Amino acid sequence: MKNKKRIALVGNPNTGKSTIFNALTGLNQKIGNFPGVTVDKKSGFTKLADGETIEVIDLPGTYSLYPKSADETIVFEVLADKQNSAHPDMVVVVADATNLKRNLLLFTQIADLGLPVILALNMIDLAKKGNIEIDIDGLAKRLNVQVVALAARKSQGLDDLKKAIQFQSETALQASTIAVKSLAPEIISEVATRLNISNPYVALQVAHQHGNLKYLSKDERQEVQEVLQQHSFHSPKIQASETIARYSFINEVLLDTVKHTTVAIEESISNKIDHYLTHKVWGFVIFIGILFAIFQSIFAWSEYPMMLIETLFVWLEKLGHDYLPAGALTDLLIDGVLAGLSGVMVFIPQIALLFAFISVLEDTGYMARVTFMMDRLMRKVGLNGKSVVPMIGGLACAVPSIMSARTIENWKERMITIMVTPLVSCSARLPIYTLLISLVVPNKIVFGFIQLQGLALMGLYVMSIVAAILVAWVMKFILKSKLKGYFIMELPVYRMPRWRNVGLTMYESVKTFVTEAGKVIIAVSIVLWVMASYGPGDRFEKIEQKYSGPAYTQKFSEEEIDRMAASEKLENSYAGLAGKAIEPGIKPLGFDWKIGIALITSFAAREVFVGTMATLYSVEGDADDMNSVREKMANAKNAETGLPVFTVASAFSLMMFYAFAMQCMSTMAVVYRETKHIKWPVIQFVYMLVLAYVASYLTYVMLS
Amino acid sequence: MKLSQLQIGQQGIIKEFTDLEMSVKLMEMGCLPGECIKLERIAPLGDPIAVSVAGYQLSLRKLEASTIELI
Numbered sequence: 035m036k037n038k039k040r041i042a043l044v045g046n047p048n049t050g051k052s053t054i055f056n057a058l059t060g061l062n063q064k065i066g067n068f069p070g071v072t073v074d075k076k077s078g079f080t081k082l083a084d085g086e087t088i089e090v091i092d093l094p095g096t097y098s099l100y101p102k103s104a105d106e107t108i109v110f111e112v113l114a115d116k117q118n119s120a121h122p123d124m125v126v127v128v129a130d131a132t133n134l135k136r137n138l139l140l141f142t143q144i145a146d147l148g149l150p151v152i153l154a155l156n157m158i159d160l161a162k163k164g165n166i167e168i169d170i171d172g173l174a175k176r177l178n179v180q181v182v183a184l185a186a187r188k189s190q191g192l193d194d195l196k197k198a199i200q201f202q203s204e205t206a207l208q209a210s211t212i213a214v215k216s217l218a219p220e221i222i223s224e225v226a227t228r229l230n231i232s233n234p235y236v237a238l239q240v241a242h243q244h245g246n247l248k249y250l251s252k253d254e255r256q257e258v259q260e261v262l263q264q265h266s267f268h269s270p271k272i273q274a275s276e277t278i279a280r281y282s283f284i285n286e287v288l289l290d291t292v293k294h295t296t297v298a299i300e301e302s303i304s305n306k307i308d309h310y311l312t313h314k315v316w317g318f319v320i321f322i323g324i325l326f327a328i329f330q331s332i333f334a335w336s337e338y339p340m341m342l343i344e345t346l347f348v349w350l351e352k353l354g355h356d357y358l359p360a361g362a363l364t365d366l367l368i369d370g371v372l373a374g375l376s377g378v379m380v381f382i383p384q385i386a387l388l389f390a391f392i393s394v395l396e397d398t399g400y401m402a403r404v405t406f407m408m409d410r411l412m413r414k415v416g417l418n419g420k421s422v423v424p425m426i427g428g429l430a431c432a433v434p435s436i437m438s439a440r441t442i443e444n445w446k447e448r449m450i451t452i453m454v455t456p457l458v459s460c461s462a463r464l465p466i467y468t469l470l471i472s473l474v475v476p477n478k479i480v481f482g483f484i485q486l487q488g489l490a491l492m493g494l495y496v497m498s499i500v501a502a503i504l505v506a507w508v509m510k511f512i513l514k515s516k517l518k519g520y521f522i523m524e525l526p527v528y529r530m531p532r533w534r535n536v537g538l539t540m541y542e543s544v545k546t547f548v549t550e551a552g553k554v555i556i557a558v559s560i561v562l563w564v565m566a567s568y569g570p571g572d573r574f575e576k577i578e579q580k581y582s583g584p585a586y587t588q589k590f591s592e593e594e595i596d597r598m599a600a601s602e603k604l605e606n607s608y609a610g611l612a613g614k615a616i617e618p619g620i621k622p623l624g625f626d627w628k629i630g631i632a633l634i635t636s637f638a639a640r641e642v643f644v645g646t647m648a649t650l651y652s653v654e655g656d657a658d659d660m661n662s663v664r665e666k667m668a669n670a671k672n673a674e675t676g677l678p679v680f681t682v683a684s685a686f687s688l689m690m691f692y693a694f695a696m697q698c699m700s701t702m703a704v705v706y707r708e709t710k711h712i713k714w715p716v717i718q719f720v721y722m723l724v725l726a727y728v729a730s731y732l733t734y735v736m737l738s
Numbered sequence: 739m740k741l742s743q744l745q746i747g748q749q750g751i752i753k754e755f756t757d758l759e760m761s762v763k764l765m766e767m768g769c770l771p772g773e774c775i776k777l778e779r780i781a782p783l784g785d786p787i788a789v790s791v792a793g794y795q796l797s798l799r800k801l802e803a804s805t806i807e808l809i
Contacts, residue, residue, distance in 0.1 A: 402797075522796065524795070
């Protein structure tokens with residue numbers, strides 16, 4: 035069977051490329067990785083009028099084929115490397131019709147690569163409103179490509195785009211734009227022959243970018259290097275003359291095809307809004323107010339759906355105990371897997387809301403203003419204004435946030451951002467905080483309006499952000515870099531959020547969370563349950579013998595004996611022994627061996643904590659006990675002293691540990707992929723562990 | 739006169755760039771010699787600045803703005 039036709043969407047940022055992508059593919063999309071790199075590859079399928087299904091790939095937004103940040107590199111790589119598994123048969127360049135001049139720069143570059151290309155002029159409605167008259171047919175004739183006008187936000191023109199795709203010829207027919215060869219004649223012809231490249235512009239791009247292109251072999255890079263040295267290639271100079279040549283070509287084209295009379299109206303509205311939103315005083319007040327409102331809403335709006343999910347799981351557990359045959363497998367299923375899952379699935383509403391709010395902030399253009407306001411401050415501590423985005427995103431999840439740090443062009447600023455983002459309290463810490471706070475902080479209102487539990491939680495969040503900033507400041511002095519940091523960024527006009535995009539983001543984040551966290555939790559629950567239910571050698575038989583002896587059977591009731599035996603078995607199980615082994619190390623922090631087990635399992639992922647606690651207390655207690663984890667933990671007593679395990683001191687100490695320690699394998703994996711060196715996740719793991727230990731110790735000593 | 743020396747609301751026309759590498763980035767973003775450029779806003783803490791150029795808004799640091807010479 036012939037492979038499906040594949041098209042790639044390319045365009046400047048803020049041109050509505052993702053709106054077109056979403057409109058074409060709908061829910062029929064998936065996020066994967068480009069081969070060899072971790073740039074998000076969004077792909078999906080769409081059906082043309084003739085019934086043919088084609089694959090659509092959304093490439094990262096960029097102003098030019100010369101990459102300025104890590105994720106822009108992929109654009110040229112996918113388009114130039116015919117072996118790349120994402121290499122398209124055709125490119126759709128999405129251009130903002132209100133700003134054609136700048137947008138056509140990328141178009142002319144893509145056209146010169148020699149792939150079949152369609153030009154999609156988006157936001158044509160706004161262009162009309164701004165009295166920009168575009169002669170679409172004239173433009174098509176001049177460039178010799180199909181030109182389609184769209185207003186993707188209003189779902190206009192999508193059928194025309196599909197039709198254009200359907201009728202696009204398989205060979206490139208576009209007119210050549212500039213005299214590429216004259217930019218560097220010897221270099222282009224020599225790189226082309228040595229690397230067997232047929233297109234002169236691809237050869238020129240390879241000359242510029244060879245150091246970053248992953249599809250070139252070492253020998254090929256060496257060859258390009260030789261050619262460049264031989265002809266003393268000055269990359270910025272040739273890039274500059276290319277850009278100037280392209281713009282003069284574009285000016286010529288636009289002179290015949292576009293009549294521009296007035297400036298877009300939206301700009302002036304945007305300016306008025308910015309007058310307040312980036313105001314010296316109000317700017318910050320509004321920003322903090324928005325963050326505050328977001329957190330309030332996340333808690334308020336998620337309360338009811340969370341309760342529903344909780345009820346559902348309690349019902350499922352009861353159903354399981356009622357109808358499944360009693361035995362080891364049922365225990366594993368209910369006390370292990372189901373208990374573990376329920377501890378985490380409860381947080382779906384909060385995670386969905388957090389992602390939705392962050393996507394609204396980005397979609398409206400407000401995030402760019404926050405970046406603008408914070409740059410000066412962030413630069414002082416070695417970060418970039420753009421670090422605000424990963425750090426706010428870190429409140430949801432560090433994994434996508436660390437990937438979003440790719441927009442930071444400067445290596446040092448990007449590294450520091452990656453290193454400190456996991457310190458920001460993510461949503462996986464929320465279950466632990468909520469659980470522990472509800473155990474030790476009274477549900478009281480002080481001064482008439484401040485809720486004590488909420489205050490404790492907010493304190494933890496504020497502390498996490500302060501810690502991230504302090505660590506960044508320290509790293510600023512440790513990391514060495516000669517490169518300058520850039521902050522050249524478009525401030526898009528304010529737009530209403532595209533609710534469809536927000537909805538899709540919510541859906542995607544929940545889907546990823548459920549499948550990814552679900553997998554880890556099920557695996558950890560099973561392993562943990564096995565380790566907690568079996569012990570080495572004949573320890574378990576000895577315990578059973580001991581308790582069946584007359585010394586016990588005469589003194590205690592059967593129930594009491596069962597409980598004592600179960601608890602001693604847990605202590606002697608593999609998990610118990612592991613917990614016991616690290617107990618001396620964590621005792622100064624106020625933790626016992628059971629918490630020790632939770633700490634060990636939590637290194638896979640923090641959210642495992644609640645599940646671990648559930649599993650441990652269910653294994654120990656009797657199965658019919660439907661008490662929640664919270665009640666079981668509240669009743670937990672230290673075996674030696676008889677005092678409660680969770681006191682104010684030990685609970686806060688535990689929260690400090692979870693606040694600072696790097697307990698997330700996914701984050702470590704993504705840091706490794708992003709930094710391409712094992713040393714970064716290792717450094718991160720160690721510094722965070724040290725920080726966690728010290729903070730826990732100090733908290734425990736101060737509070738007890 | 740440099741872009742970084744403009745007052746809010748003032749405008750000028752781009753003459754040339756003093757930093758070659760920066761100039762490529764700026765031109766790709768639409769800052770071309772001959773374009774009119776206007777200082778719209780300064781960030782609350784004094785840096786970066788927001789300018790409108792080529793029909794849209796761009797934010798850049800003062801240091802970067804100082805590489806743009808105006809007529």
